[in-house]
Amino acid sequence: MRSGRGSGVDPAEETTGGCLVMVDQVAPYHAAFTAAMRQAHGKVLSKGLPRITRYRAGASRFTVMDPSGNSIVFIQRDEPAELEYGGSKELSGLAKVLDNARILREFKEDDRAAYRSLNSGLRRHGAGATAVEQAVALAVLIELSTALDEPVPVWGDRLRQLTLTAEERRQVDAAVADPALLKPWLRA
16 A cells, blocks of 8 residues: 555545554643644644644543644553543433533534534533533533634533532633633623
């Protein structure tokens, strides 16, 4: 099989190759890549080529796509062997929807599917969920809406209406890669 530019391989198809990199801690690598990308491009690229996936505190992996369409997946060595890629069977309601959206975002890298799942799940299960579950769902929808260039205000307005403790606000901040996105809507 031939590879590389000029050999009929289309980098836009993102099928040129891949590599797994096992590391002790993924956060420092993500920070280094985003700093380099910000320096080279003026911002962190999350679409097109090159790009990097968002990193949420506590995540055990992230992916960098190079300009040729190769994927480099950084995985933390102590990532649990029994990750529940299909979602936890012990959860229900909005908590289960949030877990499914996490899997779609972090492991399948499908922001659109995560957005649709969370939007639908919040409609179905939001009324019976705790305030912090609702707030986490809304925060993730704000993050996904921003990444997908979808309107954000409806989610933000709903988040602003929730009353949360300081600890619950920390949980909401931890649910997204960039808590600064929530500042306009998350009450102090």
